Amino acid sequence: MGHLGVEHYLFLSAILFIIGLMGVLVRRNLLIIFMCVELMMTAVNISLVAFGTATDTLNGQAFVVFTVAVAAAEAAVGLGIILALSRRGKTVDVDDMHSLRD
Amino acid sequence: MEHYLFLIPLLPLVAFVINLLLGRWVVKHASAYIAQVAMFGSWVVSVLVFFDIRGSSDKVLEQHLFTWIPSGTFNVPVTLHVDQLASIMLLVVTTVSTLVFVYSKGYMAHDGGFYRFFAYLPLFAFSMLMLVLANNLLLLYVFWEAVGLCSYLLIGFWFRRRSANEAAVKAFVVNRVGDVGFGLGIMLTFWTFGTVDFYGPDGIFAKAANHAALGVSGGTMTAIALLLFLGACGKSAQFPLHVWLPDAMEGPTPVSALIHAATMVTAGVYMVARTHPIYLQSESALVVVALIGAFTSFLAATIALVQYDLKKVIAYSTISQLGYMVFALGTGAWVAAIFHLMTHAFFKGLLFLGAGSVMHGMHDELDMRKMGGLRKFMPITFWTFLIASFANAGLIPFAGFWSKDEAIVGAWASASSVGKLAAVVGLITAFLTALYMFRCVFMTFFKAPRFNPEAIHPHESGAWMAVPLVILAVPAALIGFIGFPPENGPFQHFLEPVFEQAPAQTTHANEQASLYTIQEPATTRTAIAAAQAATATETHETHVSTATTVTFGIISTIIAVSGIFVAYLTYITGTISATAIGARFAPLYQLFVNKWYLDEIYHNYITMPFYNFAMFLWRIVDVKIIDGTVNGVAALIGAISQRMRTVQTGLLANYALGIALGMVIIVGIYLAGFSTLFR
Numbered sequence: 001m002g003h004l005g006v007e008h009y010l011f012l013s014a015i016l017f018i019i020g021l022m023g024v025l026v027r028r029n030l031l032i033i034f035m036c037v038e039l040m041m042t043a044v045n046i047s048l049v050a051f052g053t054a055t056d057t058l059n060g061q062a063f064v065v066f067t068v069a070v071a072a073a074e075a076a077v078g079l080g081i082i083l084a085l086s087r088r089g090k091t092v093d094v095d096d097m098h099s100l101r102d
Numbered sequence: 103m104e105h106y107l108f109l110i111p112l113l114p115l116v117a118f119v120i121n122l123l124l125g126r127w128v129v130k131h132a133s134a135y136i137a138q139v140a141m142f143g144s145w146v147v148s149v150l151v152f153f154d155i156r157g158s159s160d161k162v163l164e165q166h167l168f169t170w171i172p173s174g175t176f177n178v179p180v181t182l183h184v185d186q187l188a189s190i191m192l193l194v195v196t197t198v199s200t201l202v203f204v205y206s207k208g209y210m211a212h213d214g215g216f217y218r219f220f221a222y223l224p225l226f227a228f229s230m231l232m233l234v235l236a237n238n239l240l241l242l243y244v245f246w247e248a249v250g251l252c253s254y255l256l257i258g259f260w261f262r263r264r265s266a267n268e269a270a271v272k273a274f275v276v277n278r279v280g281d282v283g284f285g286l287g288i289m290l291t292f293w294t295f296g297t298v299d300f301y302g303p304d305g306i307f308a309k310a311a312n313h314a315a316l317g318v319s320g321g322t323m324t325a326i327a328l329l330l331f332l333g334a335c336g337k338s339a340q341f342p343l344h345v346w347l348p349d350a351m352e353g354p355t356p357v358s359a360l361i362h363a364a365t366m367v368t369a370g371v372y373m374v375a376r377t378h379p380i381y382l383q384s385e386s387a388l389v390v391v392a393l394i395g396a397f398t399s400f401l402a403a404t405i406a407l408v409q410y411d412l413k414k415v416i417a418y419s420t421i422s423q424l425g426y427m428v429f430a431l432g433t434g435a436w437v438a439a440i441f442h443l444m445t446h447a448f449f450k451g452l453l454f455l456g457a458g459s460v461m462h463g464m465h466d467e468l469d470m471r472k473m474g475g476l477r478k479f480m481p482i483t484f485w486t487f488l489i490a491s492f493a494n495a496g497l498i499p500f501a502g503f504w505s506k507d508e509a510i511v512g513a514w515a516s517a518s519s520v521g522k523l524a525a526v527v528g529l530i531t532a533f534l535t536a537l538y539m540f541r542c543v544f545m546t547f548f549k550a551p552r553f554n555p556e557a558i559h560p561h562e563s564g565a566w567m568a569v570p571l572v573i574l575a576v577p578a579a580l581i582g583f584i585g586f587p588p589e590n591g592p593f594q595h596f597l598e599p600v601f602e603q604a605p606a607q608t609t610h611a612n613e614q615a616s617l618y619t620i621q622e623p624a625t626t627r628t629a630i631a632a633a634q635a636a637t638a639t640e641t642h643e644t645h646v647s648t649a650t651t652v653t654f655g656i657i658s659t660i661i662a663v664s665g666i667f668v669a670y671l672t673y674i675t676g677t678i679s680a681t682a683i684g685a686r687f688a689p690l691y692q693l694f695v696n697k698w699y700l701d702e703i704y705h706n707y708i709t710m711p712f713y714n715f716a717m718f719l720w721r722i723v724d725v726k727i728i729d730g731t732v733n734g735v736a737a738l739i740g741a742i743s744q745r746m747r748t749v750q751t752g753l754l755a756n757y758a759l760g761i762a763l764g765m766v767i768i769v770g771i772y773l774a775g776f777s778t779l780f781r
Contacts, residue, residue: 095753
């Protein structure tokens with residue numbers, strides 16, 4: 001094993017992103033989907049940091065700090081919505097949530 | 103006097119507005135008095151105007167009210183213009199109107215629409231007076247339509263009756279046919295001469311007189327004259343547009359007397375007489391006018407012979423007499439036409455009012471086969487009706503004799519190529535007129551009653567109706583003497599200035615033509631020659647010799663007397679059997695009874711094709727094509743949408759997959775097309 005290049009971080013990022021995406025697509029539980037979205041966001045953060053290191057600037061790292069802050073806020077709101085939905089419908093299964101369709 | 107001209111039409115207009123707005127709740131039965139007073143005031147002003155005009159030979163009154171359409175070179179003023187012709191018309195219209203208004207008070211006394219009737223009548227009088235007073239074609243056209251509207255409203259006055267509505271619509275539609283022609287005639291006039299004004303050096307008449315110098319072809323003049331005449335055919339019930347008038351008898355009888363006998367139907371005759379300078383320029387148009395008039399008078403007389411409905415007989419008689427006026431116009435006997443118009447207004451108005459009185463006494467019975475012997479029951483009606491019948495039959499010395507004779511002599515003596523023919527037709531028709539008129543009188547008033555005297559008690563009408571009858575009987579009997587001696591009476595002298603303007607205007611035309619001589623000598627010389635040729639062919643009032651007049655007087659007296667005698671033999675003594683003659687000449691009898699099949703012909707060959715075409719437009723073009731297109735587009739979009747909406751599953755996973763796939767496709771396109779990453 002030689003030097004760890006930017007490609008390796010990107011591969012890791014891509015794998016994490018695909019895992020997250022697959023989770024969003026195939027899972028029915030809203031909480032799991034939400035966690036998968038967080039996973040996809042993490043994947044993006046990794047690639048940002050990797051690019052920041054590779055180009056020898058701090059732009060990527062600075063961006064990640066913002067993303068993490070926004071993600072925290074988003075998590076609070078998202079969890080709040082999920083909690084409210086589960087209280088209202090006694091379920092967190094997305095297939096049961098179609099009151100806006102019909 | 104010209105400052106008071108506006109009062110003539112204004113007074114009936116005021117009566118109309120008051121009766122229409124306040125009639126139902128405030129004035130009620132007093133609406134009759136309002137209308138009568140207004141009409142009488144209008145009559146007084148008209149009489150004053152008449153005496154003012156009579157003061158000097160070429161006096162003309164004019165009052166400019168306002169400019170209706172000011173638009174560049176196209177100006178339409180509302181100007182009242184009274185010359186001798188208009189003054190005669192004013193007198194006729196206001197006199198008959200006043201008497202009919204008085205009569206209507208008695209006739210309509212128990213009608214629910216009393217105030218409405220007395221609102222429409224003054225509206226008619228207003229429109230008719232404005233029509234007479236108009237100084238340009240467009241204004242005349244507007245009020246021409248307005249009298250048509252009044253006619254429609256009053257024919258359909260009893261609107262709960264289906265037949266009355268149908269008659270009203272028929273009158274309106276048939277008149278539209280003529281009015282399209284009239285409208286086109288006005289447009290052509292404006293297009294040709296650039297004005298719609300009658301009078302003055304820039305008016306239609308002056309320009310028509312020297313149309314050759316203005317570069318207007320004779321064909322254009324003929325076209326204008328014929329288009330205007332089409333309008334006159336509609337309004338004055340001339341063949342082929344006469345079919346509405348007999349049906350118009352569905353209206354109340356005073357309406358038949360005023361509008362469909364005395365005044366409105368003569369508007370066409372008035373219009374042609376008014377625009378005679380145009381007709382003078384077209385020999386062929388005059389021939390058409392004369393032929394139509396002569397044929398109509400004969401046609402209507404034959405139909406009148408076999409009708410049993412009292413009002414229908416008089417209606418066909420009206421058409422026939424209008425035919426006399428029209429052929430007099432067509433043969434250049436302008437004064438005779440107006441003379442007959444005037445006498446006819448009185449005696450035909452009287453005939454209708456008499457018929458109304460009979461109806462009133464007989465409980466709305468109109469079939470002459472169910473009358474008879476009414477002479478004893480209603481003496482006033484009988485005597486006045488008899489006088490009017492003598493006048494209509496043209497018996498000396500009653501009014502109709504003088505005017506009808508003058509029309510026939512005028513036609514005979516005219517330079518027009520069809521004059522002789524028209525005169526002969528006029529004489530034959532005169533015999534028929536006397537025959538059908540006295541068939542009417544004998545069947546209605548003589549012999550034993552053919553109704554059940556126990557059930558029907560005929561009675562003389564009240565004073566409101568009887569007095570107008572008596573007053574109208576005076577002019578019906580005597581007014582012919584204002585045209586005595588024939589061709590040379592006060593009436594003819596009074597009207598002379600109107601119809602003798604043509605030569606003066608031609609002089610004016612030559613002067614104007616000579617102005618252009620300097621610029622274009624060659625072309626203008628031919629123009630002058632053409633103008634002079636036109637003058638030469640003009641049909642002037644030819645003054646016939648006394649011998650001719652007397653001869654024709656004797657001939658038409660013999661004809662009238664023999665007509666009455668034949669009627670006497672048939673319907674009093676029974677020497678001649680009407681049924682036997684009817685059976686002997688069955689085809690002819692059937693032709694007359696069925697009104698020459700004109701209604702059927704129109705129905706089958708004009709109305710039904712139009713109806714079918716309209717049904718085609720509705721059922722096929724409108725419903726199938728137009729609605730089909732609109733609905734088809736909507737249905738197509740609906741069907742597409744129906745399929746598209748299944749895409750919206752509501753399942754989060756599907757949407758997420760869509761987003762992911764979209765992303766993959768976009769990135770893929772980027773990588774494949776623009777990125778250098780894999781190259």
